[in-house]
Amino acid sequence: MAVKTYREAITEALQIEMRRDPRVIILGEDVVGGLGGTNGEVEAAGGTFGVTAGFAAEFGRRRVIDTPITESAIVGAANGAALTGLRPVAEVMFMDFIGVCLDQMLNQMAKFRYMFGGKCDVPVVIRTLMGAGFGAGPQHSQSLHALLTAIPGLKVALPSSPADAKGLLATAIRDNDPVIFCEHKVLYGESGEVPDGEYLVPFGEANVTRRGNHVTIVAFSRMVLLANAVADRLAKEGISVEVIDPRTTSPLDRDSILESVEKTGRLVVVDEGDPYCGMASEIVSLAATEALDALKAAPVKVTPPHTPVPATPHLEQEWLPSPDKIEKAVRATLDSKLARAG
């Protein structure tokens, strides 16, 4: 166990999986970097954030493949390579860019196994950066995981810690289904203990990051960190908050969420996706349909408003869920009419 950043944990998972299985390849824009520049063929980037730095030297350019800016071809080629025996890890630099390659996700990789009668595996991983917080504006900041979660055939993982980033990515690479691996760009510099060597975190198993009895917070990706901070803050007042990080939205660990809601009777969901048809709505719906009797208060959703993400830094902060908004939501569940009636 060593302390590593989220970014280093991702690099480590890729490195370990590429060393153990020669079928694993990486493709994307600038995953090598610098090709065709005026400095000759130097490995200049290793990805926009340096995640694959040194990979071309170790694994060769046949396995670390620099592509043009061509998302449909990147994801499409990953699909074709996966159908024919490789285990590609393709990079769609920012999640917003799924707009230009959605067909290859929605109609191709997600459907192959089903429409081909189960006669193929589709071991493709799409690594992509989600999330707001850098003032990158409407086309570089979105969290579209719910949109992808609603596509049967895809799996969706959203690590909130360096250890989960490593373990979930390794699981994604070894999985025989297509996985959309959503890395939160604001978490890249976060540090945490990361197990050494091969490390796998199973899909569909939530992580309970704080134990508590009064209120359940279900949070996704970076929102888990905010929820943890609120839980710690409220603990000092004797309010005991349980924080659940589902870690994957597809498959979703419904049991852990319901178990916690049955225990606390109060639910807050924090998600960086849209308030409409998003994970927050989905989890509230789950509690309403499966655990209504246990609810002592109306569940509360903490999400951004139904607007694009503004580039304007102070408006972006306003747009994002914050510890204060989450705390207010937790207090509301403790103080609602339904709570008093119960």
Place this chain on the structure above:
Amino acid sequence: MSYDPVMLLEAYRRMRAIREFEERMRREVQMGTVPGFVHLYCGQEAVGVGACMNLRDTDYIGSTHRGHGHCISKGCDIGGMLLEIYCKQGGLCNGKGGSMHIADLRKGMLGANAIVGGAPPIAVGAALTHRTLGTDGVAMAFIGDGASNQGTVAEALNFSAVLKLPMIFLYENNGYAEFTGAGYHLGGADIAKRAASFGMPAEKVDGVDFFAVYDAVGRAVAHARAGKGPYAVEAFAYRWYGHFEGDMQKYRDPKEVDRLRAAQCPLARFESRATAEFDIDVSELREIDEEIQELIEEKVAAAKAAPKPPREALYTDVYGSY
């Protein structure tokens, strides 16, 4: 130029099988026995077969919504295809893909594809697999004149050129994108030239002539196998029927199909040249005709009689594990 007579007879068998298969499907659609949409390949037989006779099972093709002919050209089992089109148990995709998604990876058939322009990037990925594994295998994408306008095709061309992939872009220009003529929808009017602009060899051939397609694609495959990168062939052929079966075809002269049948039949063209120049006896071809007729009759009957997938099949094969 000489041709192996065994290859020629097999080529004819596949072209005849496509014709018989599609004409039968046409009648069945008219009688209402076939679920979903069916897009027929009649008139384009020499393109699929001329191309695929150059390929091995380990080479891959990506197909289109008009995929029956590509499947037969690549050697897919005709009984399995019919079971699939009728959405029955034992179909090539266990009855859940239907006409527009027939795939058979063991035969290198990466799937018919109901998204126009969906398959070329996927075929590029298969070419990438061959390059990564260091084999001399190739991949080919069939692309209609309609699909040639999709951005995915431009992306696939550039990606293949940049990475020098063993990839063949086989354009089938049948003059129509759905209900719209190429005279309207094709900016620049020259598909092969578009491919050539990515720095790859590109040729145009008469897609009604099996021999012309076979030779051109032979050059393309040799080029790709030798590691020289991608190659494009634009084959001109004619779509005898509508975009899909049931299309009223108000956009074309009703006599056009009769004229095409008389003057632009790939099978008739093959027969006259094969018998005149390459020592194929007409009786051999008639024998194949009979065999194929019986085969299609038998397989259609079997498909109609086969059991439907069970109710549980709705839920299977969404994921490998979940």
